[in-house]
Amino acid sequence: MQTDPDQTPYELIGGAETVRNLVNAFYARVAQDPDLSPIFPDDFTEVREKQYMFLTQFLGGPHLYSQVHGHPMLRKRHLPFPITPRRAKAWLACMSRAMDDIRLQGPVRDFIFARLSQVARHMVNQPDDTSR
Numbered sequence: 001m002q003t004d005p006d007q008t009p010y011e012l013i014g015g016a017e018t019v020r021n022l023v024n025a026f027y028a029r030v031a032q033d034p035d036l037s038p039i040f041p042d043d044f045t046e047v048r049e050k051q052y053m054f055l056t057q058f059l060g061g062p063h064l065y066s067q068v069h070g071h072p073m074l075r076k077r078h079l080p081f082p083i084t085p086r087r088a089k090a091w092l093a094c095m096s097r098a099m100d101d102i103r104l105q106g107p108v109r110d111f112i113f114a115r116l117s118q119v120a121r122h123m124v125n126q127p128d129d130t131s132r
């Protein structure tokens with residue numbers, strides 16, 4: 001992915017400032033998404049901060065999320081919410097657009113997106129509603 005094997009994705013994209021910008025752009029998209037917004041609270045302040053902390057450690061930065069909230073156990077924490085394949089797709093589409101918004105490009109973007117795609121698939125906890 002890169003010539004310097006010691007650099008984490010976190011460092012490669014520009015650290016805290018970039019993660020903050022990405023998370024802000026992402027939830028602005030989520031708030032506008034007809035599939036996603038109904039399952040999120042009206043106020044994104046808390047989830048935005050948690051996601052900032054989670055992504056920081058997920059990308060190889062400081063372990064902010066675990067320091068405050070313990071083991072991520074992401075699938076378990078998502079179980080109270082109906083996460084369908086359709087919503088996983090919508091989540092990833094919001095993330096891809098957020099990456100466009102902040103002009104995150106190149107192999108590091110592809111690498112991060114591929115890893116987030118794996119996690120998103122893992123979060124799915126119920127089938128699509130076929131009655132719609």
Ligand code: HEM
Nearest residue numbers: 039040041047050051054077081083087088091119120123
């Ligand atoms: C697959 C589609 C996904 C959906 C529909 C979804 C939806 C949600 C919802 C509804 C919440 C809770 C908001 C609240 O507190 O009321 C949440 C929390 C969270 N999500 Fe997701 N999520 C998805 C995928 C992901 C992925 C891929 C990640 C990580 C890369 C992630 C990371 C988080 C984190 C860190 C939290 C906060 C957990 C906590 O400490 O409470 N989510 N998500």
